[in-house]
Every structure is written in structure tokens, then in C-alpha cells.
Amino acid sequence: MAAQGEFFAGISKIQYVPSAAAGDVMCFKHYNAEEVLMGRKMEAWLRFSVCYWHSFCGTGADPFGFPTLQRPWNEGTPMESAKKRLGAAFEFFTKLGVKYYTFHDRDMAPEGPTLEETNRNLDEMTDLALQLQCQTGVKVLWVTCNLFAHPRYMNGAATNPDCHVLAYAGAQVKKGLDVAKKLGADNFVFWGGREGFLSTHNTDVAAELKHMANFFRMAVDYKEKIGLKCQFLIEPKPKEPCKHQYDYDAMSVIGFLKHYGLENHFKLNIEPNHTTLAGHCYEHDIVLASAFGMLGSVDSNTGSPDLGWDTDQFPMDIRNTTMVMKTIVEQGGLQPGGLNFDAKVRRESTDLEDLFIAHIGAMDAFARGLRNAVRIIEEGLLARMVKERYSSFSDGIGRKVEEGTASLEEMETFIKQNGEPKVTSGKQEKYESIFNHYI
Incomplete structure (x- = not known):
């Protein structure tokens, strides 16, 4: 069995050094196991x-x-x-x-x-x-x-x-x-x-x-x-x-x-x-x-x-x-x-x-x-935005769809009462911009 250090001589245990320079690649700059x-x-x-x-x-x-x-x-x-x-x-x-x-x-x-x-x-x-x-x-x-x-x-x-x-x-x-x-x-x-x-x-x-x-x-x-x-x-x-x-x-x-x-x-x-x-x-x-x-x-x-x-x-x-x-x-x-x-x-x-x-x-x-x-x-900003986007499923007919208890007849009645849905923006670019804020 090979002895410790035989194959990777000169390399010691890798340390966490957050202040290390860009060219120092034999240490962790971000991975801190105990954090x-x-x-x-x-x-x-x-x-x-x-x-x-x-x-x-x-x-x-x-x-x-x-x-x-x-x-x-x-x-x-x-x-x-x-x-x-x-x-x-x-x-x-x-x-x-x-x-x-x-x-x-x-x-x-x-x-x-x-x-x-x-x-x-x-x-x-x-x-x-x-x-x-x-x-x-x-x-x-x-x-x-x-x-x-x-x-x-x-x-x-x-x-x-x-x-x-x-x-x-x-x-x-x-x-x-x-x-x-x-x-x-x-x-x-x-x-x-x-x-x-x-x-x-x-x-x-x-x-x-x-x-x-x-x-x-x-x-x-x-x-x-x-x-x-x-x-x-x-x-x-x-x-x-x-x-x-x-x-x-x-x-x-x-x-x-x-x-x-x-x-x-x-x-x-x-x-x-x-x-x-x-x-x-x-x-x-x-x-x-x-x-x-x-x-x-x-x-x-x-x-x-x-x-x-x-x-x-x-x-x-x-x-x-x-x-x-x-x-x-x-x-x-x-x-x-x-x-x-x-x-x-x-x-x-x-x-x-x-x-x-x-x-x-x-x-x-x-x-x-x-x-x-x-x-x-x-x-929690992104999570709140997603929750708001799906908020129509929190009550009324949406809640019944969420729970799996709605029927097609109820869908028809709802549309007759409420008419054409208002199309809302998906705001994809806003989500992407917010995500990039954290990178």
C-alpha cells in the first residue's frame, strides 16, 4: 500500500484562504467547510x-x-x-x-x-x-x-x-x-x-x-x-x-x-x-x-x-x-x-x-x-414574485383546480360569469435581472 505523500509529494492539505490572490489556485477562496x-x-x-x-x-x-x-x-x-x-x-x-x-x-x-x-x-x-x-x-x-x-x-x-x-x-x-x-x-x-x-x-x-x-x-x-x-x-x-x-x-x-x-x-x-x-x-x-x-x-x-x-x-x-x-x-x-x-x-x-x-x-x-x-x-423576493404569479389558485375556482375538485362545467360557468381573462406579463426579464443581482 502506498505511503501517505508518495504520489502527491509537495502538496499539503488544501486550506481555506479567502484573502488569496487570483493566481493562488492551490487553496479554497470560497469553500469553508465549517461555515x-x-x-x-x-x-x-x-x-x-x-x-x-x-x-x-x-x-x-x-x-x-x-x-x-x-x-x-x-x-x-x-x-x-x-x-x-x-x-x-x-x-x-x-x-x-x-x-x-x-x-x-x-x-x-x-x-x-x-x-x-x-x-x-x-x-x-x-x-x-x-x-x-x-x-x-x-x-x-x-x-x-x-x-x-x-x-x-x-x-x-x-x-x-x-x-x-x-x-x-x-x-x-x-x-x-x-x-x-x-x-x-x-x-x-x-x-x-x-x-x-x-x-x-x-x-x-x-x-x-x-x-x-x-x-x-x-x-x-x-x-x-x-x-x-x-x-x-x-x-x-x-x-x-x-x-x-x-x-x-x-x-x-x-x-x-x-x-x-x-x-x-x-x-x-x-x-x-x-x-x-x-x-x-x-x-x-x-x-x-x-x-x-x-x-x-x-x-x-x-x-x-x-x-x-x-x-x-x-x-x-x-x-x-x-x-x-x-x-x-x-x-x-x-x-x-x-x-x-x-x-x-x-x-x-x-x-x-x-x-x-x-x-x-x-x-x-x-x-x-x-x-x-x-x-x-x-x-425571498423571487419566491414572493412566483407566489403572486400563481395567486389565482389560492381561492375560488382556482382553489378547486388546485385541490383537483373542479369540473369542466364549473370552468364554463366561471367564464360565462367573468368573461375573457386579462393576460398578464410573465416579466421574464425582470426575474432574470433580479437573479443576476445575486451572482
Whole structure:
């Protein structure tokens, strides 16, 4: 196991220095973990998590270029590098000062030629991870299973037309749930990387959706059987790698869950980069999921909409982080979910310190967003304006509509008595100007 300081020598624990100059990027200028806002510490509102796959397994490779990130922990046999990687990760977590991390099963340990060997590798690595968790106090925000990278899953996992493949995915998830319990994970995420279709000509959509629902029921049953106390999350994405993925966006997933009677067992893990891929604005799926009481966690990243693909960049836009944190604070927080940095440094950012700089900048961006959101909520101007805009539903016929007791006959009677409605301005520019006041 790597010793503390071996991989990030010369970098000490990141400090909060609000007076730091613009060029000082190895300290927090805005994120103050102990600062209390609306009765809760900043670290409790934000619950930051570092993802294993991008930060420690990433190589900088993309569809057009070879790896550019030569990491010292990726040397040796697969299990040797896995152990080095684990040591580097926990050194990073503790120096950055985050309390949580996330991983896929195949990030933590290499796959072997058989399921039995694969599981032994995972057992060995998670034994080491548990030791480091106990030593450092860092916890698992969520675990997930990689059901998309191996060639066996090229036609999907839970939606595969071959039940043999679906069975393998089930065996893998069973082990993943065992690992989640072992490590005390707060959540378990399902991301359907290959759950969709490339062509409707060879796809039975109804059968695949039913099989996926039944797969989720098996996971729910096993979770209850082993006494796993964690939240199940589904992560929407509209495309990539499939032409169309069944978990297209928040509303698609919510509709799926309600159709199959699974809505009480799952919430959503929203990734804004996926939201923009679906053609929505950055905060769209976060707001929609929260409105239905289904927002469980956030993969805190961003993308470049002009590129049109999933770039997984670190979130640095204060307007975006303010909108996200406003929704989170209004729903009372994300616990047991959090803000997981499902983001990777650019393939051109090759220095080890760039990994720290990226996370520090994103954490500061969310700290600023949190402070902005708290001011907006505490001052209440926007909320009062919205309330006034919908005030016609507070009494009379509007109250009956609100309560679901109105009829079309009553609508007709009301119009005959009151005539043509007076159209009122939506005042969009006023709302936007007021919002900008807080940024």
C-alpha cells in the first residue's frame, strides 16, 4: 500500500484562504467547510465526492487520441496498479479534504477470466479500501457496477436480448450490492450505459423495458434480503453510447418507475452534462426531479453544448451552481446523496497538481453557488414574485383546480360569469435581472 505523500509529494492539505490572490489556485477562496448557512455547515450542504474512474483510472484518451496522462499509480500488474491507485486516491481525498468517494466495481479491481476470480480481486481490494476508510474517515457516497464496457454487454445488460448476458449482469450487481454493504455506501447507482437501442429494426422495445424493470425488482429484493441500508439511484442519459437510451432524461425515468411500480424504491442521480445532451438547460433535470421528490444525488460536472457530446468537464459556471444549489437548499439538502465530481481534467492538463486545481475550482464554484442560493432564499423576493404569479389558485375556482375538485362545467360557468381573462406579463426579464443581482 502506498505511503501517505508518495504520489502527491509537495502538496499539503488544501486550506481555506479567502484573502488569496487570483493566481493562488492551490487553496479554497470560497469553500469553508465549517461555515454555517441556514443552520447547516457548508460541508453538509455540499457533501462533495471524488469519482474514482476519471480521477484515478483516466488516461486522457479520447475517440481521437491516445492516452496523455501518465500516472505513477498505473504501473505494474493489474492488481499491483490497483493497490497503488487506491493509495493515491486516499492520499488525494485526505489532502483535498473531501469526505466521500464513488467508484465502479471495475475501477476498484481488475476483471479476471472467471466471475470467481473477478470477485476475489474485488474482495481483496475492498478489504484494503475498508481499512483506509477506517483510517481516514472518508466514506463511500455510492457504488455502481460497470455493465457497459466489457464486450459481453455490447447489446446491453438488463435489456440484452440474450438472457445469459442478463444473468451475468445480475451476478455482477449481486456482488456490487454486497460490496456496497461491506463498505457502508450511502447509495447505489444504476447507469444504463448500453440500455437502449441503435436500431428499432432488431429491437423489441416493450420486452426490453419489461426485462429492465424485472432486473431492478431483483436488485430491490436482494437489497432487502441482505439488509442493505442505502438509497437506489438511476442516472439518466439520452444518448451515447446508444443512439437512444431508455433513461433519456428525468421525466423518462420517473415515468418508467411509475409505470412499473418502482417509484418508491428509486430516486435519480442527475448529471447536468447528460441533461444538456438531452436538449435541456443545465438545471432542467435537477429542478424536474426535485419537483417530484425524486432528486437523490448530483453528478456535478458540465459539458460544452457546442460540441454535442459528453465531455465531463469540471463545473466552474457560478450561474449554474447557483441554480443547482437553490434547488437543493429548497428541498432541504441531498443527504444521503451528494455532489459527486463525475468530471475529468482535460487531456491537455497533464500535471498531477491539475487534478487538485480542478477539484478546488469546482468546490469553490459550488460554495459561491450555495452562498448565492441562500441569499436568494433568505431574502425571498423571487419566491414572493412566483407566489403572486400563481395567486389565482389560492381561492375560488382556482382553489378547486388546485385541490383537483373542479369540473369542466364549473370552468364554463366561471367564464360565462367573468368573461375573457386579462393576460398578464410573465416579466421574464425582470426575474432574470433580479437573479443576476445575486451572482
